[in-house]
Amino acid sequence: MALKTGDEYIQSLKELDLKAHVMGQAAGGLTSHALVEPSMRAVAQTYDCAHDPQSKDLFRVISPLCNEEVNRFTHLHQSAQDLVNKVRMQRHCGNLTGCCFQRCVGMDAANAVYSSTFDIDAATGSAYHQRFKEYWAWVQKNDLVVDGAMTDPKGDRGKRPKDQTDPDMYLRIKERRQDGVIISGAKLHQTGMLNSHEILIMPTISLRPGEEPWAVCCAVPTTAPGVRYIYGRQTSDTRKLESCRLDVGNPKFGGQEVLTVFEDVLVPWERVFMAGETAFSGTLVERFASYHRQSYGGCKVGVGDLLIGAAALAAQMNGVAAASHIREKLVEMIHLNETLYSCGLACSAMGQPTASGNYLVDMLLANVCKLNVTRFPYELARLATDIGGGLLGTMPAAADLEDPVAGPYIRKYLKAADGVAVEDRFKVLRFIENLVAGAGSVAYLIESMHGAGPPTAQRIMIGRQGDLEGKMQKVKSLLDLA
Ligand SMILES: Cc1cc2nc3c(=O)[nH]c(=O)nc-3n(C[C@H](O)[C@H](O)[C@H](O)COP(=O)(O)OP(=O)(O)OC[C@H]3O[C@@H](n4cnc5c(N)ncnc54)[C@H](O)[C@@H]3O)c2cc1C
Numbered sequence: 001m002a003l004k005t006g007d008e009y010i011q012s013l014k015e016l017d018l019k020a021h022v023m024g025q026a027a028g029g030l031t032s033h034a035l036v037e038p039s040m041r042a043v044a045q046t047y048d049c050a051h052d053p054q055s056k057d058l059f060r061v062i063s064p065l066c067n068e069e070v071n072r073f074t075h076l077h078q079s080a081q082d083l084v085n086k087v088r089m090q091r092h093c094g095n096l097t098g099c100c101f102q103r104c105v106g107m108d109a110a111n112a113v114y115s116s117t118f119d120i121d122a123a124t125g126s127a128y129h130q131r132f133k134e135y136w137a138w139v140q141k142n143d144l145v146v147d148g149a150m151t152d153p154k155g156d157r158g159k160r161p162k163d164q165t166d167p168d169m170y171l172r173i174k175e176r177r178q179d180g181v182i183i184s185g186a187k188l189h190q191t192g193m194l195n196s197h198e199i200l201i202m203p204t205i206s207l208r209p210g211e212e213p214w215a216v217c218c219a220v221p222t223t224a225p226g227v228r229y230i231y232g233r234q235t236s237d238t239r240k241l242e243s244c245r246l247d248v249g250n251p252k253f254g255g256q257e258v259l260t261v262f263e264d265v266l267v268p269w270e271r272v273f274m275a276g277e278t279a280f281s282g283t284l285v286e287r288f289a290s291y292h293r294q295s296y297g298g299c300k301v302g303v304g305d306l307l308i309g310a311a312a313l314a315a316q317m318n319g320v321a322a323a324s325h326i327r328e329k330l331v332e333m334i335h336l337n338e339t340l341y342s343c344g345l346a347c348s349a350m351g352q353p354t355a356s357g358n359y360l361v362d363m364l365l366a367n368v369c370k371l372n373v374t375r376f377p378y379e380l381a382r383l384a385t386d387i388g389g390g391l392l393g394t395m396p397a398a399a400d401l402e403d404p405v406a407g408p409y410i411r412k413y414l415k416a417a418d419g420v421a422v423e424d425r426f427k428v429l430r431f432i433e434n435l436v437a438g439a440g441s442v443a444y445l446i447e448s449m450h451g452a453g454p455p456t457a458q459r460i461m462i463g464r465q466g467d468l469e470g471k472m473q474k475v476k477s478l479l480d481l482a
Helices: 007-016 039-050 080-097 105-122 127-142 237-241 278-320 324-349 363-373 374-388 406-413 421-434 441-450 454-464 468-479
Strands: 018-024 025-027 060-063 068-071 146-149 172-177 180-191 199-203 216-221 227-232 255-269 272-275
Touching: 007 039, 007 237, 039 068, 039 080, 060 127, 068 127, 080 278, 080 324, 105 127, 105 146, 105 216, 105 278, 127 216, 127 272, 146 180, 180 199, 180 272, 216 255, 255 454, 272 278, 278 324, 278 374, 278 421, 278 441, 278 454, 324 363, 324 374, 363 374, 374 421, 374 441, 421 441
Parallel strands: 018 227, 146 199
Antiparallel strands: 018 025, 060 068, 172 180, 180 255, 199 216, 216 272, 227 255
């Protein structure tokens, strides 16, 4: 099947006709809902890029799974170069949208499930891997968006899944039947869920013997009976409902997170890829997390490019572009952003094949990448706020620009360097505001902190992967210590 264009993708979502609770109302027609539509357009970009002559070579790749050309967002990485190309592609999408384009999480989940099912089969004689291959070949051929669903509500974080007062705090197999499993629970913070065709469910944590019901990996269509969606709020989101687009900041694109409830959902066995194999839950979680930590070395860098560009424009508009401290701050922003990119590329270039044949990033470097992502975008935001000035927080509404009384005052007093239109200054400052304190900050800052796990999760992995013992041994050898 030919790769979809953005318009064909949007048409496919219209046919799904998903419903959700959005700001206190049961809502349908989501593809034209003012809050949802910008996020859908961001995903559509991942389709259009596969047709754009400038980018299609990067976005198209032959998949050995289905022997067809597929969109790289559904690809199972076959080499370290594939991993590098993934990060380049993500930076490109960040550059085009200035937000989360939502399609990475499914790609990362698929690559982790592919190698983990192979390992489960090798150890237990199960047949999950072949099932997953058939499922994923279908996803590739139909060029689908898959939501990678890992994060459970987790209830009391001090308790194991089996010790929670409510067993649904971690999504679980409630019943095993001849025709499949019945799952019950929820997944929080689901990126791009309402823009997806499929959901690929994974456990959140490494599970122990006795926790078999929670060791579940499976796929369900977003239209499956029993699945309910509750839309996440973002700062300043209601600006998208206003007639004037200028105050939105990012007038074309946006992100999306959704609380997703699974109320006794039947999953047929051919879509079940782990059911009780607790010993492999940790591997799956770690691999998914590592791929996703790599992803941020591309997508956040792409958005960072735009924040740097906007800060430089704001300085130019204010007439301070030549000031040495401004130039220094812009260089610092570039340095931080390129450091993230370097980490994304490094963990990709050092990737290795798994036993299943697809490539996995260098886990230590991927965790270093993400730990830097929990900090550097915040520093970039701080520097952009410094350069942008206080108007980032105090600018009048764009509607007042058109007001016969207020408008002339705004045009007079918000004018900066000669030759700069006040509307253009508004646009740039609102764009920065969007990323440092508005709807865009959900993906650029909060997701940088928590997406793919909070900083402590990376520190734990770095501690495990950092080979402290080996480092001590090297010193012992060098110094002839006993
Ligand atoms: C914008 C955004 C998009 C996301 N997209 C997705 C997605 O598409 N798919 C998906 O599956 N997930 C997604 N996530 C979820 C993300 O992986 C989680 O937010 C992350 O793993 C942290 O989990 P939490 O939010 O439950 O935080 P918590 O677990 O509540 O963490 C809060 C703090 O408590 C600490 N803590 C937690 N547990 C313990 C413990 N047992 N002992 C000591 N300290 C503890 C943490 O280290 C952290 O400092 C997204 C998150 C965000 C913010």
